Amino acid sequence: MIIVDRETMKNIDAYAINELKIPSICLVERASLAVLNNINLDIRNSFGIVASVGNNGADGMALARNLLSIGKKVEIYIVGDIKKASTDFLINFESCKKMTDKIFEIRTIDDIEFFKNNLEKINTIIDAIFGTGLNRTVSGIYSYVIEIINLSNIFTISIDIPSGYDCDGEMDFGTYVDSDFIVSMQLMKKGLYYDTYFRDKIVVEDIGIAQKAIDKFINI
Numbered sequence: 001m002i003i004v005d006r007e008t009m010k011n012i013d014a015y016a017i018n019e020l021k022i023p024s025i026c027l028v029e030r031a032s033l034a035v036l037n038n039i040n041l042d043i044r045n046s047f048g049i050v051a052s053v054g055n056n057g058a059d060g061m062a063l064a065r066n067l068l069s070i071g072k073k074v075e076i077y078i079v080g081d082i083k084k085a086s087t088d089f090l091i092n093f094e095s096c097k098k099m100t101d102k103i104f105e106i107r108t109i110d111d112i113e114f115f116k117n118n119l120e121k122i123n124t125i126i127d128a129i130f131g132t133g134l135n136r137t138v139s140g141i142y143s144y145v146i147e148i149i150n151l152s153n154i155f156t157i158s159i160d161i162p163s164g165y166d167c168d169g170e171m172d173f174g175t176y177v178d179s180d181f182i183v184s185m186q187l188m189k190k191g192l193y194y195d196t197y198f199r200d201k202i203v204v205e206d207i208g209i210a211q212k213a214i215d216k217f218i219n220i
């Protein structure tokens with residue numbers, strides 16, 4: 001099994017997109033379908049998608065769109081400044097806006113309370129706040145949101161990495177999502193592999209990053 005740290009994963013992603021010209025939006029779509037295919041849709045009918053505005057959030061937004069397409073109940077909670085959103089996030093967000101009016105921004109303590117109360121109506125949380133882009137301590141509204149997710153005891157699926165957890169397993173960023181299940185993209189992340197609590201909760205899914213991109217940065 002290939003195990004990567006944050007920097008290697010980012011290099012592989014960037015090479016696939018910039019040199020091999022694999023469209024980023026295609027990787028995001030594959031990521032969302034990888035998560036969808038790991039959800040037991042017979043028992044999971046109502047979803048709270050909690051997303052920030054980077055590409056981890058883009059994966060979450062694409063998943064929201066795909067869940068809405070098959071008629072699932074979906075509520076979308078956005079934490080972060082939409083003005084700073086990635087292109088892939090915005091493309092999927094625009095579609096979600098056409099498909100549902102259940103999209104809420106979490107900015108204030110009142111929004112946190114609203115989020116907390118609404119969670120009572122859903123049976124699955126999708127954690128799409130941070131992935132490999134996490135680079136500093138989780139604070140403020142982000143840490144409140146993660147705390148509410150963890151206190152809710154609702155089955156939580158993290159996209160790529162539990163938000164707040166260090167991909168390399170070296171840093172303590174203050175708090176992280178206590179995921180029940182993690183769908184990690186393309187390659188196993190070092191921090192998760194060496195964490196006995198999370199290791200058995202992960203599946204690694206191919207999202208179409210070419211082997212050529214992986215070989216460029218991995219010497220076996």
Ligand SMILES: NC(=O)C1=CN([C@@H]2O[C@H](COP(=O)(O)OP(=O)(O)OC[C@H]3O[C@@H](n4cnc5c(N)ncnc54)[C@H](OP(=O)(O)O)[C@@H]3O)[C@@H](O)[C@H]2O)[C@H](O)CC1
Pocket residue numbers: 013014017024027028031052053054055056057059086129130131132133134135136137138139142159160161185207
């Ligand atoms: N094209 C690709 O690279 C693909 C990636 N995939 C998925 O995307 C994530 C990585 O996405 P990225 O946009 O690099 O970053 P994140 O979404 O993980 O993080 C979002 C931004 O959040 C900011 N940030 C970081 N730490 C904090 C913090 N503690 N508090 C608040 N904000 C924070 C940071 O932006 P700044 O400009 O503010 O520094 C991040 O950029 C990867 O994990 C995959 O899930 C796709 O799957 C495939 C294509």
Ligand SMILES: [K+]
Pocket residue numbers: 056127128129130131158159160161162163
């Ligand atoms: K995540």
